[in-house]
Amino acid sequence: MNTPTIALISATNLAIGPAQEALQIRLPDYELWNILDDRLLVDAQAHGKVTSELHRRMNRLIDHALAGKARGILLTCSLYGFVTADYSRSPVPVLPPDEAAFKDVTRSQARGVLVLASIEAAARDSADRLSTHLQHVKSAMTVLPVTVPEAAKAAHSGDRELLADMLTNAVSQAPAGYALLLAQYSLAPAVSLLAERTNRPVFSGPSSAAKELAAMLHT
The missing domain is CATH 3.40.50.1860 (Rossmann fold)
Known part of the structure; x- marks a missing residue:
């Protein structure tokens, strides 16, 4: 039987460690899958906001995790947390960071x-x-x-x-x-x-x- 996975979608590698540590305590039987786009924060800062294109980019990352059969998805970047509202009807939990x-x-x-x-x-x-x-x-x-x-x-x-x-x-x-x-x-x-x-x-x-x-x- 395949080990169930939880996908962590991050905009900086600094967020990965704290998220992994917390999840390993609560869900030790799950494998953690890290998906990192380290331009998400840089590009949002350059534009002064999360643009529609950046919104779609996060959508693609979440869709990638769903296609990979993740049992749960956690975004770790607060600036992009609002994107999870697009997945309110998803059978898989897609959680904002905070x-x-x-x-x-x-x-x-x-x-x-x-x-x-x-x-x-x-x-x-x-x-x-x-x-x-x-x-x-x-x-x-x-x-x-x-x-x-x-x-x-x-x-x-x-x-x-x-x-x-x-x-x-x-x-x-x-x-x-x-x-x-x-x-x-x-x-x-x-x-x-x-x-x-x-x-x-x-x-x-x-x-x-x-x-x-x-x-x-x-x-």
Whole structure:
């Protein structure tokens, strides 16, 4: 019998490790299939948005995973999460990177949440989508995007301590009662250290998405 697969569609190799780690904990019997287009972020930044052509490019990657008989598909780039709406009727779960984390943030009942990213567009996009989610569930939680450009270099170096230091400094003046949401998978390795240093709830896409995907596949 063939081992069932879960496809991870990524725009940077920095997102792959955190996603794999979370999924291997929740779904150890599944093989992980990495599909990487490392121009997706670069091209979106060059155009200032996800253009219709980039949208179609992500569609082609998802269609490729479906054609390859993946049992579940997880996008790891927050800028492209909206594309999963095209697959709402798919018999195979096609998850955006952070929708499950949005649900976890909502359940936390924090006063507010800071959405952290190393790229301004990613912070703004995730904050906007989280705000929309909160409006739908009639939550008055405040959402504030925070851009930490220097975190990109720390994430690329693989230095979790340095990454946690930079993120901790960025939220040092945050109001009491605010939770933290890491908008990019590449920042997820700092989750535990960041929670310890800030004494705040910290949410990330990989952990929340793996939990939700496991629940869907085990139903």
